[in-house]
Amino acid sequence: EPEVTQTPSHQVTQMGQEVILRCVPISNHLYFYWYRQILGQKVEFLVSFYNNEISEKSEIFDDQFSVERPDGSNFTLKIRSTKLEDSAMYFCASSSPGLGMPDTQYFGPGTRLTVL
Amino acid sequence: EDKVVQSPLSLVVHEGDTVTLNCSYEVTNFRSLLWYKQEKKAPTFLFMLTSSGIEKKSGRLSSILDKKELFSILNITATQTGDSAIYLCAGTSGNTPLVFGKGTRLSVIA
Numbered sequence: 623e624p625e626v627t628q629t630p631s632h633q634v635t636q637m638g639q640e641v642i643l644r645c646v647p648i649s650n651h652l653y654f655y656w657y658r659q660i661l662g663q664k665v666e667f668l669v670s671f672y673n674n675e676i677s678e679k680s681e682i683f684d685d686q687f688s689v690e691r692p693d694g695s696n697f698t699l700k701i702r703s704t705k706l707e708d709s710a711m712y713f714c715a716s717s718s719p720g721l722g723m724p725d726t727q728y729f730g731p732g733t734r735l736t737v738l
Numbered sequence: 739e740d741k742v743v744q745s746p747l748s749l750v751v752h753e754g755d756t757v758t759l760n761c762s763y764e765v766t767n768f769r770s771l772l773w774y775k776q777e778k779k780a781p782t783f784l785f786m787l788t789s790s791g792i793e794k795k796s797g798r799l800s801s802i803l804d805k806k807e808l809f810s811i812l813n814i815t816a817t818q819t820g821d822s823a824i825y826l827c828a829g830t831s832g833n834t835p836l837v838f839g840k841g842t843r844l845s846v847i848a
Contacts, residue, residue: 655835665781665826667835678835713780715836725770725788725830729780 624648626730628714634736635704643699643733645714654697655715655727656689658682665713671697704737711735740765742829744839751846755817759842761827762809769832771803771810776824776841784812784825817846 627646656668669679715727745760774781785794787803803810828836
């Protein structure tokens with residue numbers, strides 16, 4: 623069964639450093655998302671991506687964040703200068719219109735980012 | 739602002755019990771409500787509901803949506819320790835961000 627994959631599973635970085643989180647969405651999906659979950663809190667939307675551009679972003683997704691689909695399979699989230707409060711689990715998700723359940727987003731296993 | 743509210747936030751039951759988890763939503767141009775199970779990491783998909791009154795069922799789990807009253811319930815019958823998890827409810831207007839509730843933490847004890 624196809625699934626969303628994410629690397630790395632855990633990233634530890636120093637405050638102020640840049641990190642890139644990687645995701646490979648399900649191959650025939652067209653919509654891609656990043657969410658984050660701070661420990662003990664609810665899952666929060668960061669950004670959605672469709673047709674090679676950002677379709678929607680939340681207030682959390684400020685200038686420190688960027689997303690890219692550098693090739694036909696990868697989808698990346700970059701944080702330019704990490705802050706302590708960026709420590710969270712970051713989930714990638716994908717979905718596709720035109721299939722039986724178009725609104726269903728399938729989540730990857732997550733990357734746990736720890737900023738020291 | 740769109741919001742999803744789940745109750746209870748936490749629940750402890752014994753194996754074999756039946757539980758009902760609640761989710762109310764206020765989502766602009768609402769189209770679907772989704773239930774996920776989160777054990778250690780990623781939310782795993784359980785159900786997507788778009789129509790009122792039609793029960794979706796998968797084994798011991800079932801869910802139904804009431805679009806008039808803006809809520810959904812998730813039922814789990816004959817609970818097992820493997821059902822212990824956080825159950826997340828999320829609303830969407832379709833191919834848009836999911837708005838999640840805080841989740842219900844279910845603990846099933848033997």
